[in-house]
Amino acid sequence: MKHTTRxxxxxxxxxRPSKAATLAEHLLELIAHEMPCEKHLIEMSLIAPQLAGAVLRSQLPCTAERALVEVEQADVVVVVTPVYRGAYSGLFKHFFDFIDQDALIDKPVLLAATGGSERHALVIDHQLRPLFSFFQTRTMPLGVYATDKDFAEGRLRNGALLERARLAVERAMPLVTLARHALPRLTIEAHVA
Structure with missing residues (x-):
């Protein structure tokens, strides 16, 4: 049976609406244009209230648990965060604190962020890469950073940003393809061991 890439x-x-969600949807569409896949968007705005009071994963309601499982079972993860005071938000980090530390090993992860100005552009390399390095993911070589001026009427409008997003996905595809071909082998090895 052929595996559909998630x-x-x-x-x-x-x-809501969110510039981060708009950028995430755009990146999902670019990837879907390159390969057949099943795509899902998890919006922190919808599950943040459920995360806020939980200390243990067992305390989370089923909607938040489903979101965590979706990320853990993904073949490829796209992460887009707004920048708050030079970093991702506490609730964004809290969500990833609940992810099993071994669930994302070797998974391709495309990193992106949005912010009010260019001064926060290094958040991808200084905040997101170390977080996903902890999870032992394969972060894509090129991140995508968008500022408020890159959006108009709820859509991405800056040609240079659109080109960077396209290039980020193009450069990610060899690693995504490699991960796709490794999936059946990893699944078999997991059952044998």
């Missing part, structure tokens, strides 16, 4: 995007935006 791409899950996590948007760390805490409001």
């Amino acid at each position: 791409i899950v995007a996590v948007s760390g935006g805490l409001q």
Whole structure:
């Protein structure tokens, strides 16, 4: 049976509509244009209230648990977070604190962020890469950072940003393809061991 590649995007935006969700949806579409896949978007704004009071994963309601399982079972993860005071939000981090530390090993992860100005652009390399390095993921070589001026009427409008997003996905595809071909082998090895 052929495995359908599952791409899950996590948007760390805490409001709706969200620039982070808009960017996440755009990146999902670019990936879907390159390969057949099943795509899902998890919006932090919808599950943040459920995360806030939980200390243990067992305390989470089923909607939040389902979101965590979607990320853990994804073949490829796209992460987009707004920048708050130079980093991702506490609730965004809290969500990933509940992810099993071994669930994302070797999974391709495309990193992206949104912020009010260019001064936060290094959040991808200084905040997101170390977080996903802890999970032993394969972060894509090129991240995507968008500022408020890159959006108009709820859509991405800056040609340079659109080109960077396209290039980020193009450069990610060899690793995504490699991960797709490794999936059946990893599944078999997991059952044998």
